[in-house]
Amino acid sequence: MTAVGIKTRVIGAPIDRLDGPDKVKGSAPYAFEQSVDRPAYLYPLQATIVTGRITGLDGGAATAEPGVLALLTHANALRLAVSDGLEPAILQSDEVAFCGQFVGGVIAETPEIARHAASLVRVEYEERAHDVVLRPDGPDLFAPEGLADGSEPDTSRGDVDAALASAAVTLDATYSTAMNHNNPMEPHATIAIWTDGGLTLHCASQGVHWIRAYLAPLLGLDAERIRVISPYVGGGFGSKVYLHADLILAVMAARLVAGRPVKLALTRQQMFFQVGYRPPTIQRIRLAADGGRLTAIAHDVVEQTSKVKVVGVLPGLEVCHYAEPAAVPTRTMYAAPNRRTTHRVAALDVPPPTIMRGPGETPGMYALESAMDEMAIACGLDPIEFRIRNEPDVDPESGLPYSSRHLVACLREGARRFGWERRDPTPRSRRDRGWLVGSGVAASTFPTVRLPGSAAKIRIDPGGRYVVSIGAADMGTGARTALAQIAADALGVALEDVELQIGDTALPTASTAGASAGITSWGSAIFEAARRLRARLDADGPGLMQSAGLEVTAEMPDNPHAARFSMHAFGAQFAEVRVREDTGEVRVPRLLGVFDAGRIINPKTARSQLLGGMTMGLSMALHEDSVLDPRFGQVANHDFAEYHIATNADAGAIEAYWLDGEDPYTNPMGSKGIGEIGIVGTAAAIANAVHHATGIRVRDLPITLDKLLR
């Protein structure tokens, strides 16, 4: 088998995770577990009001406690090169912008002393009125500067209103999604160490280089004086991409006890205030169709953001209101001559949202794919047939051809595996011992992204092994293993001859693990470095052992096809649900997904990514709901006891498959990206199955039993 550029031997093999033995023993060191000398511990102080200012802060009792080293407040905090109103710009004044915002911290010899002393600090405030409630018609809605993926807030083609007025069948429905918190199992953690030479940070990060790039100007330091190290990351799902305030708090605290490492791990409760979340959305979808073909698609989104801006991750959006690109998938999914998407945000007195797995696509495709199900029924068509009839020949908004698009094949293969043809389409037609049984389908999509700014170095060590280094991250994706596989094939050597180094700014620069872009971005850089190394070796003739010390660094090349094609992964998701007739309890005994994700580098770890995404989609559909208390401006259910994420008992049989093949244009491996496609569409498939089971259309996630008891 050949990929676009090379003979594949290790690529495509189900290799066990290379860090498996360390992870099953627990010996892989995460950020807080890095061994440091004489650590001090930081416990944060959080604002107990929503908005206002601090009028008094009494730390006398705290600093009198034996073992307390320092009290950090806005009075003695390091001045940053930015003012208020930016997520990491904490302790720059007496202002409070949202409930739970950091207002200080206590540094002590032990975590017990720090936490107790923090409880002794008395803070007085002057409160102002606040607004934390997202309303579809709020007076202060505005179009954001740009969406989190860099795209335009609004697009429009043709005349949607005229098409709606003249079509045989129309749909006008509003869907809403809940605030969800990423909640990686490893809470965000930092160890900060100031020395004369600069700053060293051990932190849980999806991208050490980008964190350093944002941090350096805030601190007024040359980037070379900051080293960020993050070899193992206990999940992130987006929360460990942005520069959040907890890292800054640790940096500020360490400045007060210079020379001593300061350790800060957020508690699970603090995670609900500090490290981003998927914002709630209200999405109105209007569809028009004649003869089962869509003539108009409109997707208008109202969503939450914060008055506090984030340090953005894309060029041009360095400081911005976070704006979830929820209607962006609608721009590429289905053909229709008249189409419109809009995004309006409400900047509230809440913590800033940031990205969570499949930002935009995940909430947006719940709405669109629910609407497609409703419209299929209204047109009297099977929902798979309805989607196939509206499959576009080219990207409907950009007009570009797809580098590859096999959504129809995913739908057909999924239907075959799932047994779709046996389904009676009549809602509420199947009962089994007190349970209503139904099935549903939805499509998935996620763009194939190449993030800028990656380089890879390959050095031949004295033993003849190839040391491949790149400051990339493996937050559980399997990137460590997949990149080694890519390096092995690109070099034409055995996997055992490759040693991969990641997670350190001392290694060549790399983009962040986000947008499912890791393999495309880092893999392309490694591929290029390998190509150059092989050229050098070929030029020098045989004799590898004489080549020890040979080193090549290469930047990720531009993709010459980038402007010519629209590049996306696709998928089809099927769900079987059982709804208890007397209680409304929903169970999902079976999920099945078939994906078009280009070449799969490692079938074992890829399958896990897809299964994990689908399960997180189930969790979003049925369980996850951060309930914002309008009086206190905080998430009332801010821990794992009350913010329910899917447990083992919530997951039934879950199957993930993919179409064989490769994309000829995405990257040298022919891959697309699998980190997010698995969660996109799952919630809609479940909601559609709930409708099939019960006849009740739930347009508001999560689907809890109160919404099914009539």
Add this chain to the structure above:
Amino acid sequence: MDVEVTLTVDGKKHQLVVDTRTTLLDALRERLGIISPKKGCDHGQCGACTVLLDGRRANSCLALAVAHQEAQIVTAGGLADGEDLHPMQRSFIKHDAFQCGYCTPGQIVSAVAMLREADAGWPSTATRDLNADTVALDDEEIRERMSGNLCRCAAYANIVPAIAEVARG
């Protein structure tokens, strides 16, 4: 207040002085440098800190070190004999029953203890015959008995077959 405690962890005896507020989890991680049990919630809600405490699985974040004088503790690190992994650990790798790895040591300790509980005939809410001497560990039993260990990567669909394979012997 400081108190001296003796803990045996993974076969090695440790004497240390702890603050009476120190949890067993923090004593292991911050005082002894034993990082195999993880801190995911510090409230007994996630299971990442699961250890065998005198032979039974326990959330070490909910235990105070001072209350476990002379305790015998086994972490996932202690289930392995150096490079020689426990069968449950090998099965987790084979089935790719983890991704980020942060909940994994807790999952594995929990799974090992859970098999012993089932062997001893302890029922769960998924057990149909409460009077049976032994429990057959079907998928539903495994899911129920492992639901105290959260996995945000959601490797559940691989964790269940990984455990089932070991349970079958």
